[in-house]
Amino acid sequence: MNVDLAVIGLGYVGLPLAHAAVHEGMNVLGFDVDEAVVRDLNAGRSPVDDLSDADIRRMRDAGFLATTSESDLDGSDVVAVCVPTPLTEDAGPDLGAVREAMTTVARCLRTGMLVVLESTTYPGTTDEVIRPLLEQTGLVAGRDFNLAFSPERIDPGNEVFGLRNTPKVVGGHTAACTDRAAAFYGRFVDTVVRARGTREAETAKLLENTYRHVNIALVNEMARFCHELDIDLWDVIRCAATKPFGFEPFYPGPGVGGHCIPIDPHYLSHKVRAKLGYPFRFVELAQEINATMPDYVARRAQNLLNDHDRAIKSATVLLLGVTYKPDVADQRESPAVAVARRLRALGATVLYHDPHVQTWGLGGDSVSRVDDLDTALQTADLTVVLQGHSDYDGETIAAKASQVLDTRGITPRSPTVEHI
Numbered sequence: 173m174n175v176d177l178a179v180i181g182l183g184y185v186g187l188p189l190a191h192a193a194v195h196e197g198m199n200v201l202g203f204d205v206d207e208a209v210v211r212d213l214n215a216g217r218s219p220v221d222d223l224s225d226a227d228i229r230r231m232r233d234a235g236f237l238a239t240t241s242e243s244d245l246d247g248s249d250v251v252a253v254c255v256p257t258p259l260t261e262d263a264g265p266d267l268g269a270v271r272e273a274m275t276t277v278a279r280c281l282r283t284g285m286l287v288v289l290e291s292t293t294y295p296g297t298t299d300e301v302i303r304p305l306l307e308q309t310g311l312v313a314g315r316d317f318n319l320a321f322s323p324e325r326i327d328p329g330n331e332v333f334g335l336r337n338t339p340k341v342v343g344g345h346t347a348a349c350t351d352r353a354a355a356f357y358g359r360f361v362d363t364v365v366r367a368r369g370t371r372e373a374e375t376a377k378l379l380e381n382t383y384r385h386v387n388i389a390l391v392n393e394m395a396r397f398c399h400e401l402d403i404d405l406w407d408v409i410r411c412a413a414t415k416p417f418g419f420e421p422f423y424p425g426p427g428v429g430g431h432c433i434p435i436d437p438h439y440l441s442h443k444v445r446a447k448l449g450y451p452f453r454f455v456e457l458a459q460e461i462n463a464t465m466p467d468y469v470a471r472r473a474q475n476l477l478n479d480h481d482r483a484i485k486s487a488t489v490l491l492l493g494v495t496y497k498p499d500v501a502d503q504r505e506s507p508a509v510a511v512a513r514r515l516r517a518l519g520a521t522v523l524y525h526d527p528h529v530q531t532w533g534l535g536g537d538s539v540s541r542v543d544d545l546d547t548a549l550q551t552a553d554l555t556v557v558l559q560g561h562s563d564y565d566g567e568t569i570a571a572k573a574s575q576v577l578d579t580r581g582i583t584p585r586s587p588t589v590e591h592i
């Protein structure tokens with residue numbers, strides 16, 4: 173079969189890419205090592221929030237096939253690798269899945285192929301890790317095949333910006349590699365931005381996420397002293413955000429979650445430290461501040477109960493929203509886990525409510541789910557808003573709950589509501 177695009181890694185990044193290419197009329201194959209993912213996809217079930225089962229069935233009807241069989245990749249014109257890039261136990265980059273996926277690609281590499289890495293990674297990965305691995309075949313990047321890095325900017329749950337209308341950065345190993353990758357993505361992305369090379373494209377992605385990480389840390393640090401000084405930080409941000417230039421609002425919260433913000437800046441700081449021997453101080457400070465937020469939220473909960481003559485030991489605390497961002501089911505790296513652990517360690521009985529999460533545990537230790545939100549709001553000693561899902565009505569929460577600690581600013585301030 174002639175395959176226009178083979179996508180390796182069929183998750184939050186790989187599937188929307190496959191979907192866009194199928195929509196463009198391309199012949200698309202999906203390869204994943206997880207048999208359950210492949211089985212689900214071929215049965216028309218979506219494993220990600222952004223695509224429905226109906227989307228997957230339409231892709232399948234248009235010829236999309238998921239496979240675990242490496243030999244199916246033979247004859248692919250373009251291969252895009254979208255596998256996870258997590259951290260090792262000592263918080264360094266774990267390129268295990270990328271190496272494994274690229275070893276698979278090497279076995280089917282042929283003259284004229286375009287290979288693109290989309291996984292977020294540290295600068296130099298494409299040139300120093302991927303290229304040598306692929307060139308072991310005897311084929312040379314830029315001469316026999318094209319090699320590029322193009323960072324994924326997918327924002328799960330974002331209904332305004334998707335793959336088509338989010339500019340796509342591409343950086344090739346050579347100018348011709350960039351041209352080839354730009355022409356490929358230009359078929360289904362409105363704007364393609366050419367980076368000078370693979371390193372610039374890799375670093376651009378890390379700059380984007382580090383920028384968020386640092387600015388979230390800035391407001392998280394401000395949240396502490398604004399509380400002490402009796403300044404409403406949410407109002408401060410609302411006012412500052414009216415400046416039509418030079419300011420972008422960021423909001424405090426219970427910590428950072430997801431697969432990007434808590435992880436990607438480590439890739440950059442690790443590279444700076446390993447290669448140059450000195451720290452990337454902004455990143456390290458932001459990590460330190462953001463990592464302390466769950467503990468800060470638990471202490472604020474304890475103080476709030478104390479202010480109302482209630483000891484946290486034996487109090488019932490209801491957590492609202494345990495995913496890492498609003499309106500999705502994705503719980504990866506969600507700070508809600510650390511908040512719940514801390515509250516439990518302080519002796520509280522912890523319950524949760526989340527319209528997107530049916531069961532929730534703290535590493536094997538399950539937390540009771542509340543179905544009847546109204547009753548739970550009335551009976552809990554304290555309600556902590558951890559995620560601002562659009563299903564949550566701040567007015568109702570403030571009216572019904574006996575005490576509220578709101579880490580997302582969705583409730584109106586009142587004598588029974590405190591914002592972090």
Ligand SMILES: NC(=O)c1ccc[n+]([C@@H]2O[C@H](COP(=O)([O-])OP(=O)(O)OC[C@H]3O[C@@H](n4cnc5c(N)ncnc54)[C@H](O)[C@@H]3O)[C@@H](O)[C@H]2O)c1
Nearest residue numbers: 181182183184185204205206255257269272273291292324
């Ligand atoms: N999720 C996002 O919103 C997002 C946004 C931008 C960038 N990224 C980056 O994109 C990359 C992929 O993230 P994701 O969220 O799609 O991950 P994911 O966990 O949703 O999906 C990754 C898929 O890759 C598969 N896989 C793992 N090793 C494999 C291998 N050797 N061969 C084939 N398949 C393999 C897994 O089984 C899984 O199905 C990461 O580097 C991430 O940082 C993610």
